[in-house]
Amino acid sequence: MTALGFLYPGHSAEDDYQRIEQLLGSDIRLDLVHTDIGEGAHRVDTLLEMGSPDRLAAGVQELRLSGAEAVVWASTSGSFVYGWEGAHEQVRALARVAGLPASSTSFAFVHAVRELGVRKVAIGATYPADVAELFAEFLRAAGIEVTAVHGAGVVTAAEAGEWSSEELTSLAREADDTDAEALLLPDTALHTASHIETLEKHLTKPVLTANQVSVWEALRLTTRKVNAPSLGTLFTREPPIQA
Incomplete structure (x- = not known):
């Protein structure tokens, strides 16, 4: 064990x-x-x-x-x-x-991106735009190219935790970028575990969630x-x- x-x-x-x-x-x-x-x-x-x-x-x-x-x-x-x-x-x-x-x-996101062997990613964050951009800066410091950053403007973790699967899918689609080789959804307050496989099929690329x-x-x-x-x-x- x-x-x-x-x-x-x-x-x-x-x-x-x-x-x-x-x-x-x-x-x-x-x-x-x-x-x-x-x-x-x-x-x-x-x-x-x-x-x-x-x-x-x-x-x-x-x-x-x-x-x-x-x-x-x-x-x-x-x-x-x-x-x-x-x-x-x-x-x-x-x-x-x-x-x-x-x-x-x-x-974990940095290491996972490297594991996948991709260099360009898009970010779909529940956060306000300024906080989402800080995540982009962190990834850039790791040598990862961020092609697009989308912040949904959610104020609290509690609100993100109540999101439906439809809202999650909408975030992923809005945040996806044609140049990105993977999509990153960085909020651990967001329910994603049951939806990753479906999101990857829709977007036809790897999806990494928090x-x-x-x-x-x-x-x-x-x-x-x-x-x-x-x-x-x-x-x-x-x-x-x-x-």
């Missing part, structure tokens, strides 16, 4: 992890500890507070007691808002406190690879050969 630990902000789409655990269909357990999100607004000041060291450290002991072999800060906006260097320090601090390999959803890549990243940290077609191209494709 491989136990994977996640620090998940609040209560919005945590049932995605139950669904993903079922779809993995293997000896893998996903353990979630919910962190305090404060106001829960998609604003830079509240996002910085949400991802602060004290808030993350508060949930680490529970994950360690659960037997987690790696920990992922399952928040995209609560990590990329710190910028490329700041997000690295956030993960390093988390690893020190946890005594475990650690990462965040923002880095909770999907968070789980994939935790598996990567524990050197596990699982084939799960219902979770999209990321969970079926062999890694590209690196030069």
Whole structure:
């Protein structure tokens, strides 16, 4: 049994992890500890507070007691808002406190894009435009070309968590760009686990979503690879050969 630990902000789409655990269909357990999100607004000041060291450290002991072999800060906006260097320090601090390999959803997207071997991506974010652009800047710092950024202007995670599958599909279609080789949907408050395969068929390209890549990243940290077609191209494709 491989136990994977996640620090998940609040209560919005945590049932995605139950669904993903079922779809993995293997000896893998996903353990979630919910962190305090404060106001829960998609604003830079509240996002910085949400991802602060004290808030993350508060949930680490529970994950360690659960037997987690790696920990992922399952928040995209609560990590990329710190910028490329700041997000690295956030993960390093988390690893020190946890005594475990650690990462965040923002880095999960970077690693997943590299795994797919694509260079150009489009972003479909629930966030306001200014926060969505910060994610684009984070990806550019990783050497990824962002061809289009779409921000839906959702103010809180709670609102994103109530989105229907129709609203999710509409976001994906509006955000998709013909030059993009993959579409990224970065909000962990958005329910996506049951819809990735359908979205990829509609768009005819890989779709990476926040909770999907968070789980994939935790598996990567524990050197596990699982084939799960219902979770999209990321969970079926062999890694590209690196030069």
